[in-house]
Amino acid sequence: MNHSVQDRERAVQAITRRNMLEQRIKRTQGRMATLHGEARQALEASLLADQAALSEAIQTMEQIKVDMRREEERRRWELQEKLRYYEDLKSRQSPFFSSGNVPSSPGQTLGFLVVLVVIVAIVGIVLLLNG
Numbered sequence: 001m002n003h004s005v006q007d008r009e010r011a012v013q014a015i016t017r018r019n020m021l022e023q024r025i026k027r028t029q030g031r032m033a034t035l036h037g038e039a040r041q042a043l044e045a046s047l048l049a050d051q052a053a054l055s056e057a058i059q060t061m062e063q064i065k066v067d068m069r070r071e072e073e074r075r076r077w078e079l080q081e082k083l084r085y086y087e088d089l090k091s092r093q094s095p096f097f098s099s100g101n102v103p104s105s106p107g108q109t110l111g112f113l114v115v116l117v118v119i120v121a122i123v124g125i126v127l128l129l130n131g
Contacts, residue, residue, distance in 0.1 A: 082113050 086109065 079113070082116070083109075086113065
């Protein structure tokens, strides 16, 4: 009979342990489900924020490209206008050009235009400061 009491005590302990472990497993699974949902929501929010930031960065990059192209076109147009003006001056045989100061190569022409632009810029600055 002694074995029977010991077996019952062991059975009660085993059942108690099993019940505690089942409850712990259920609580852990519930916490995992809650944490998984919260983690998923946090990751989704982070993903959406990153996607929005990426979209904004792409739009900014595209706008910068457009602005750079416009600036390049504006500068090209200004250079063409200056070349037309220079050709017009050259064709009129102004005293400056008739005295042998005509640039003979594209590099000299560009240098002349750079000097001309610098002079115009300086005059503009002086007028702004005195204005």
